[in-house]
């Protein structure tokens with residue numbers, strides 16, 4: 252069985268180890284959603300990861316309701332991403348942007364417009380928040396869907412122009428694609444709602460666009476199949492996510508990443524069993540697992556064959572040299588929650604490496 256330090260090939264992307272940097276929104280882009288020079292340094296520092304999946308990156312202004320998150324719809328954004336990608340490549344790394352549409356979670360105070368979703372629903376407040384910044388979404392029209400598909404195409408094209416190694420589709424965590432897939436948020440009675448096949452239609456159509464732009468062997472996807480997240484849930488996740496994964500396998504995509512919760516996790520928690528064993532049975536291309544992994548647990552899941560690689564979120568956030576630290580059995584810096592989304596270098600580019 253491979254170790255975390257063995258190489259792996261994600262479609263057309265050859266990685267020297269099986270550590271993946273999980274997507275992490277950090278809010279260090281401009282208010283206009285343009286990447287900043289600080290982001291060059293942040294990603295460069297983490298380029299010893301086998302693969303970096305960037306923070307959620309908006310495909311359109313209307314879909315990116317998160318303050319100071321970067322986008323990939325304008326020439327200015329493409330130009331600002333180029334030095335980020337170049338810095339990672341020069342340092343020997345690989346990087347793909349996580350393409351993000353927030354659907355009903357797109358904040359009106361950021362986009363200026365009411366959000367849209369599969370159906371007219373309102374996302375709940377973030378845990379611990381005093382007020383709910385989410386307003387009621389309107390149900391997408393077929394024109395909205397057509398425009399959104401075009402936005403995915405443009406963002407994927409722009410990813411290629413910026414020099415990225417591929418793209419990763421954010422279909423997890425209760426955002427737009429998830430809102431369509433699950434019966435707790437999709438109440439449509441047209442071709443995009445009702446049966447599982449219909450609820451997976453948007454995913455299939457987005458994938459068609461991404462594959463057309465960058466090739467299946469450079470497209471990855473992220474799901475969060477088990478349990479509720481940001482008010483998004485399904486009465487039978489297995490019935491949705493196993494066929495979804497089988498479809499992605501039939502396309503021959505580069506990788507599938509699953510963020511799965513356990514009952515005692517520190518990010519999100521659920522008693523709903525993990526679906527990774529059932530997804531593994533239908534998805535034979537590289538399967539990346541995430542959430543609350545430490546090196547021993549990560550190696551155990553490689554050993555059992557349920558995962559081919561492991562993505563680390565908070566450990567990479569706080570340890571730019573995570574790979575080296577694990578190789579040496581060194582201790583890890585603890586992440587500082589206070590600076591997860593704050594502007595500036597503090598808690599962003601100033602976590603110490605072993606070298607100092």
Ligand SMILES: Cc1cc2nc3c(=O)[nH]c(=O)nc-3n(C[C@H](O)[C@H](O)[C@H](O)COP(=O)(O)O)c2cc1C
Nearest residue numbers: 273274275276306307510518542543563564565591
């Ligand atoms: C600060 C922060 C930002 C995050 N941003 C994203 C994001 O943009 N996209 C996404 O899919 N998940 C996001 N996540 C979830 C992480 O990718 C990951 O699933 C989570 O941290 C659990 O993995 P870990 O235990 O290795 O940290 C974020 C998590 C944190 C802590």
